Amino acid sequence: MRAFGFDLDHTLAIDNGLERVAFLRLLEVLLSEGGRTIGTLRDEIDSIDALLARQRQGEYSIDEAVRRFAAGHGVAPAERHVAAFRRTAVTMVDEFLVPLPGVKPVLDALREREIAVAVLSNGWNPLQARKAQRAGFHGPVLVSSEIGERKPAARAFEALLQRLGTPAQLTWFVGDDPHADVAGAQAAGLRGVWLDWERKVYPPELKPPDRTIRGLDELLALLPEPERVP
């Protein structure tokens, strides 16, 4: 192997619903500007989760989600709302983000072996870049909002390979999502590693992963011995 790509959310770290809370903060701003609620707090949370789910499916951008949110609360969408949401979300990373166990030793081991590493995430920067940094990763963070392609599209993985400078067959991709991460990587010619720390069932209709690991530390056993200078 010559390179590793990693998914970010639920692979290197969890963010504990950071964007949901950023929307609730924005709701406070909208209400102070004369906006109206759509129901109970429960209704607001359900509506935010639905809005984010559609955004994560690639239906619209995060900026468009903010504009829809403002309009849905009776406030004319403005750039200041988008800017406020983005700033709030990025600022929350330090408090909300929790790296998954094993991240640091794996990243250290990859660095020691001079194996190229990059993150490929369906998301937006600077949020994902800040999350990766907080998880201890300081390399390239490719996001769908910038490359214009979302996993599992082969073009997303091609962008990753281009950034890593490695051929597909020598590149491993690690992620928690069977469809977006593992099947997507395999279809693009990479080796797909499924990180199953949440103990799920792999979709039977998919080709099995090249490897399944229950924790990132299991990656260490797959790595070659580091070269020692004689």
Ligand SMILES: [Mg+2]
């Ligand atoms: Mg993920």
